[in-house]
Amino acid sequence: MVTKRKQQKKVVKTPILALKKAAVKKLAAAKTSVALDQWERDYLGRKGAIREVFQSLKELPEAKRKAVAQEANAVRTELVALFEKAQKKHGVGIAEKRALKTHTIDVTLPGVSTPVGHIHLVSRMIERVTDIFSSMGFDIVEGPDIESPYYNFDALNVPADHPSRDLWDTFWMQEAGEIGRAGRIANQNDSRRLLRTHTSPGQVRYMETHKPPFRMVVPGRTYRFENADRTHGFEFHQIEGMMVGPNISAANFKGILTVFFNTLFCDIQSAQGSKTNVTSEQIKVRLRPSFFPFTEPSFEVFMWFQGRWLEVMGAGMVHPEVYKHAGYSAGEIAKIQGFAFGGGIERLIMIKHQIPDMRLLYVGDLRVIRQFS
Numbered sequence: 001m002v003t004k005r006k007q008q009k010k011v012v013k014t015p016i017l018a019l020k021k022a023a024v025k026k027l028a029a030a031k032t033s034v035a036l037d038q039w040e041r042d043y044l045g046r047k048g049a050i051r052e053v054f055q056s057l058k059e060l061p062e063a064k065r066k067a068v069a070q071e072a073n074a075v076r077t078e079l080v081a082l083f084e085k086a087q088k089k090h091g092v093g094i095a096e097k098r099a100l101k102t103h104t105i106d107v108t109l110p111g112v113s114t115p116v117g118h119i120h121l122v123s124r125m126i127e128r129v130t131d132i133f134s135s136m137g138f139d140i141v142e143g144p145d146i147e148s149p150y151y152n153f154d155a156l157n158v159p160a161d162h163p164s165r166d167l168w169d170t171f172w173m174q175e176a177g178e179i180g181r182a183g184r185i186a187n188q189n190d191s192r193r194l195l196r197t198h199t200s201p202g203q204v205r206y207m208e209t210h211k212p213p214f215r216m217v218v219p220g221r222t223y224r225f226e227n228a229d230r231t232h233g234f235e236f237h238q239i240e241g242m243m244v245g246p247n248i249s250a251a252n253f254k255g256i257l258t259v260f261f262n263t264l265f266c267d268i269q270s271a272q273g274s275k276t277n278v279t280s281e282q283i284k285v286r287l288r289p290s291f292f293p294f295t296e297p298s299f300e301v302f303m304w305f306q307g308r309w310l311e312v313m314g315a316g317m318v319h320p321e322v323y324k325h326a327g328y329s330a331g332e333i334a335k336i337q338g339f340a341f342g343g344g345i346e347r348l349i350m351i352k353h354q355i356p357d358m359r360l361l362y363v364g365d366l367r368v369i370r371q372f373s
C-alpha cells in the first residue's frame, strides 16, 4: 500500500500532463461502474491524485505555484468531462447508485409489526364501569389508599370494638399520620393509619364537600389482611356508589343496577344468545336482607345471569349516622334519603371473562394476559 507521504512525493514530481495521460488511459480501460467508481476515487476523489496536486502547491516556490494551479485546474475540468461521458456509457451515476442502495423499499416484503400492549383487565373493567355510571350522571371520585380508622370505620358507624369491625380484617401502618379534617375526627386519639378495607370511606369524604342531591362512584384499590384464595385477595379493587336526594329509594337502586348490569354484560348476553337463546333474557336484580353498619336496611345484591343468581355486591339505604359524620345537620338529614353500594371489580371480571381464580389476574402470566388483548 502506498502511503500518503510517498504519494505526495510522487505527485509533486510527476508532471501534471503525465498524470493526465495516465488517468485518461485508465479511464478508457474502466468499463464497469465498479471500475469507474474506483477511477473516480483515484483521481477526482477527496484523496485522489488531483487533490494531492492542489495540496502540494504550497510546497512549490511562489513563482511556480500559479502556473501549476492553472494547469491542474484545466486537467481536472477535462478529466471530469471525460469521466461523465464514460459514466453515461458504462455505469450508473454515483449519486443514483447511492440512492438505490439506501432508499429502495421492497414493497413485497412482509411488514414488521410492533407488538401492541393493552391495559390490564382490572383497569379496563374500572374504565367500563365508571363509563356506564358516568353516562347515568354519576360523578367519579377517588379517595386515599391509606386511611384513618375514622373514615374507614367510625364515620361509617362501625363502632370501636364492635364485632362488625372483624368483617374487615385490616392492615395497619406502623407510623401514625394526619389525615382528614381534625374538627370532625370522632376518635381524635386514634392517629393510627390503615390500608382501607373498602371504598366506603369515599362516602363520608365526598359528603364533607358535597350536598344532596348527588350521585357518585368511587373506584379504587382495597386491602384486607386475609389469605388469598380463588375468590379473595389481600389486595383487590372495589367500586363504591351512592345516590342521595329528597326521595331516592331502593326501587331507584334496583332500576339503576339493572341498567348497569345489562349494559356491562350486554356483549356476553348477545354473543351467547345464538347458542343458549338468552338474548332476550334481561339480567335481573334481586335484593336480600343483610347487615352493614352504614346502611339501614342493608341488602345483598344478586343478579340473574345465565340461568343463576350470582351475588355481586353489598348495598343499603344510607344510615343517618353516616350523614351526621359527614357534617349534615339534623334538618338536612330529615329531608334526604339515598342508597349506597359497594362491590368487587375482580368479581365482575371473573363473571365477564369466566376466569375461575382471581389470582390469575395478578401473576403476570402472558398466556393469560394475551387472551384479552
Ligand code: DAH
Pocket (backbone or CB within 6 Å): 197, 198, 199, 200, 240, 241, 292, 294, 295, 313, 314, 315, 316, 317, 339, 340, 341, 342, 343
Ligand atoms: N363496604 C362493603 C364491603 O366492603 C360493601 C358495601 C356494603 C358498601 C353496603 C356499601 C354498602 O356502600 O351500602 O364489604
